[in-house]
Amino acid sequence: MQPLTLSSTALLRLIKSLSTAAxxxxxxxxxxIHCLLFKEGLLHAGAHLPxxxxxxxxxxxxxxxxxxLFDEMPExxxxxxxxxxxxxxxxxxxxxxxxxxxxxxxxxxxxxNVALAVALAACHGxxxxxxxxxxxxxxxxxxxxxxxxxxxxxxxxELIRVYGECGELSVSQRVFDDMPVxxxxxxxxxxxxxxRHSNVGAxxxxxxxxxxxxxxxxNTMIAGYCFIGRCREALELFCQMVSPSSCPVHPNGPTMxxxxxxxxGAGCLETGIWVHAYIDRNRMNDDxxxxxxxxxxxxxxxSIEKALQVFEKAPGKRxxxxxxxxxxxxxxxxxxxxxxxxxxxxxDNGIHPDDVTLVGVLNACAHGGLVDKGxxxxxSMEESYxxxxxxxxxxxxxxxxxxxxxxxxxxxxxxxxxxxxxxxIWGAFLxxxxxxxxxxLGEIAAAEVSRLDPNDPWARVMLSSMYAKAQDWNSLARERxxxxxxxxxxxxxxxxxxxxxxxxxxxxGGFQHPQLGEIxxxxxxxEAQTHAG
Numbered sequence: 142m143q144p145l146t147l148s149s150t151a152l153l154r155l156i157k158s159l160s161t162a163a164x165x166x167x168x169x170x171x172x173x174i175h176c177l178l179f180k181e182g183l184l185h186a187g188a189h190l191p192x193x194x195x196x197x198x199x200x201x202x203x204x205x206x207x208x209x210l211f212d213e214m215p216e217x218x219x220x221x222x223x224x225x226x227x228x229x230x231x232x233x234x235x236x237x238x239x240x241x242x243x244x245x246x247x248x249x250x251x252x253x254n255v256a257l258a259v260a261l262a263a264c265h266g267x268x269x270x271x272x273x274x275x276x277x278x279x280x281x282x283x284x285x286x287x288x289x290x291x292x293x294x295x296x297x298x299e300l301i302r303v304y305g306e307c308g309e310l311s312v313s314q315r316v317f318d319d320m321p322v323x324x325x326x327x328x329x330x331x332x333x334x335x336x337r338h339s340n341v342g343a344x345x346x347x348x349x350x351x352x353x354x355x356x357x358x359x360n361t362m363i364a365g366y367c368f369i370g371r372c373r374e375a376l377e378l379f380c381q382m383v384s385p386s387s388c389p390v391h392p393n394g395p396t397m398x399x400x401x402x403x404x405x406g407a408g409c410l411e412t413g414i415w416v417h418a419y420i421d422r423n424r425m426n427d428d429x430x431x432x433x434x435x436x437x438x439x440x441x442x443x444s445i446e447k448a449l450q451v452f453e454k455a456p457g458k459r460x461x462x463x464x465x466x467x468x469x470x471x472x473x474x475x476x477x478x479x480x481x482x483x484x485x486x487x488x489d490n491g492i493h494p495d496d497v498t499l500v501g502v503l504n505a506c507a508h509g510g511l512v513d514k515g516x517x518x519x520x521s522m523e524e525s526y527x528x529x530x531x532x533x534x535x536x537x538x539x540x541x542x543x544x545x546x547x548x549x550x551x552x553x554x555x556x557x558x559x560x561x562x563x564x565x566i567w568g569a570f571l572x573x574x575x576x577x578x579x580x581x582l583g584e585i586a587a588a589e590v591s592r593l594d595p596n597d598p599w600a601r602v603m604l605s606s607m608y609a610k611a612q613d614w615n616s617l618a619r620e621r622x623x624x625x626x627x628x629x630x631x632x633x634x635x636x637x638x639x640x641x642x643x644x645x646x647x648x649x650g651g652f653q654h655p656q657l658g659e660i661x662x663x664x665x666x667x668e669a670q671t672h673a674g
Contacts, residue, residue, distance in 0.1 A: 171197050175210055195224040204232035219245070223256040230263040238263035239277050246284070254293040257281060261299035265306060278303035294320065298327045305334030329357050336365035356390050364399045372407035376400065383419065394430055401434040405441035413438045414447075429458030433466045440470025461492050469501035477509025496528050503537035507544060515541045532558075536566050543573025548582055564593040571600060575607050583607050598624060 171194065178191055191214060198207035211217065211225045222245045229238035242260040245252060252260070264278040282300060285292055292300070297320045304312040317323070317331045328351045335344035348354070348362045359382050366375035379400045382388050392400075397420055404413035417435060420426050426435075432451055439448035452459070452467045464487040471480035484502050487494065494502075499522055506515030519538050522528045535558045542551035551570055555562050567589040574583035583604060590600035601624050608617035 167201055171201060171203070172206070175206070178210075179213060192218075192221045192224050195221065195228055199224075199228040199231050202232070204228050204234060219250050219253065219256065222250065223252075223259055226256070226259045226263065230259060235263045235265070242281075251288060251290075252284075254290070254296050257285065257290070257292065258295040258299050261296065261303055264299075264303050278307065294322055294324050294327060298324070298330050301327065301330045301334060305330075305337060308338075310334060310338050310340070325351070325353055325355050325358070328352075329355070329361060332358065332365075333361050336361055336368065339369055341365045341369055341371070354388075354390060356393050356396065359388075359390055359392070360396050360399060363396065363403070367399055367403050367406060370406065372403040373409075375403040376407065376409065376412055379403070379416075392425075394425060397425055397431055398434045401431070401438040405438040408442055410439075410442035410444055413442055429455050429460075429463070432458065433462040436463060436466045436470060440466070440473055445470055445474045445476070459490070459492075461495060461498070464490075464492055465495070465498040465501060468498060469504065472501050472505035472508055475508045477505040477511055480505035481511075481514070494526055494528075496531055496534070499526065499528060500533050500537060503534055503541065507537055507541035510541075510545055512541060512545055512547070532560050532563065532566065535560075535562075536569060539566055540569045540573070543570055543576075546573075546577045548573060548577060548579050552582055552585075562589070564590055564597075567593065568600070571603055575603050578607065578610060580607050580611050580613070 174194060178194065191210060194210060195207045198204065198210065207225065207228045211221065214221060217225075222241055226238040226241040226245075229235070229241065239260060242252070242256065242263070245256065260281050261278060264281070278300075282303075284290075285296070297316055300316045301313045304310070304316065313331065313334050317327065320327060328347065332344045332347050332351075335341070335347065344365050345362060348358060351358060359378070363375045363378050363382075366372065366378065379392070379396070382390060382392060382396070397416065400416055401413065404410075404416060416438075420431060420435075425431065432455065435451045436448045439445065439451065448467060448470050452463060464483065468480050468483050468487070471477075471483060480501065484494070484498070484505075487498075499518065502518055503515055506512070506518065515538060519530065519534060522530050522534065535554065539551045539554055542548070542554070548570075551573065555566060555570060567586050571583060571586035571590055574580075574586055587600040587604040590597070594600075601620055605617055605620045605624075608614075608620060
């Protein structure tokens, strides 16, 4: 190849063809073009070739080479600076992207809407806290207002996201209301922010008001219902989505993953089987990407055999997630030996476990009462798998020790663990104290649970039950008096059953079921027949 003979048009076409899909040596071609541009003096202001090459470096995942090219440019146009900021933002270097934007302003270059959208998008990655993103986001917004720039739909959409992620939902709504023209992406962004803040009612009203809904709109709303535990409403919305008469939008992989999670959350096995059939009928799982969700759904709906059928059907498509899900499912069903066998098979197949896999293994040991194996896996996590135990792993071991009555060991582990124990840890320990009638340690655990979650009466209810069993009537009376003074009420028990695809929920002491009269009549008839027999 003789690059000097290439025209600018040919070079531009070659640069735009560069991406990871162009082959493993694409970055060498980019470097060769970089050298050519430098040698031929084509790095001058306004040059479209170096700007295109900046974008090519970004596509190839080489932000530092892009930065070298940018720094070599004697003059940097607004387009080149915007491209460089976009490269940093795409590489997760949000602070550097915003630094390019600040330099732009220092050099008296007024940004256009493209540059503003890139700067606002970078605000999302500034830091893990909302405070970190709020300051640069507000500064960009202030610049827009004071400079008289009319924000386009892309800039306004990014402002909705920035303020929403900073917790200022009312400002997001104001930006949305002030938009003269809204795209479907803008509507989706506002719906998503309401969902993020658990305001699903407002999200649904906005969803209904949308002039056009795409698959992202439906996915966001379905996921929103799942997020707050209203899984049946999520399933109802999915049924509307797949109804040919009411919706022209077809579900995609993320839709089905969310819907399967809703089936798992609601315990709707019949609905889950129907969703599985829909997936197969529309060939939405040919690559096995939904296997994990299917296994999880079947396991949580009580059908571990169907979960195993999904797992066994495509041995060549098993990945870490499908192995982990089936191990956790077996552990949930008390099949400790099978879960541990799967764990060994997984490693034999060259799959390295992650921290979630080890949670499943330790849970299996806890449910199976396999103390020695559980402790051996726990204490070998760092050495064997390079995984530092997290609070979830400590919780499993404390549950394991508590189940077999080794309460003092469990208590010592809670006191010496490297992180502060949370309400889940103390709750598991309190439950073990109740099972094994250890009032002394139970009082300690109940006090810690109440301290961490003072509005939940569960710990006091458990302690009262322990006092009653120990016939400590004075302590029982004192505990109930305190509960009454704090106006605490026990959350009523709830159970559900699925019949013909519909989930019927029953709450202790509740009278809300529409067929309550018929149910009571049948129960009375059964009782009469029992007594007669």
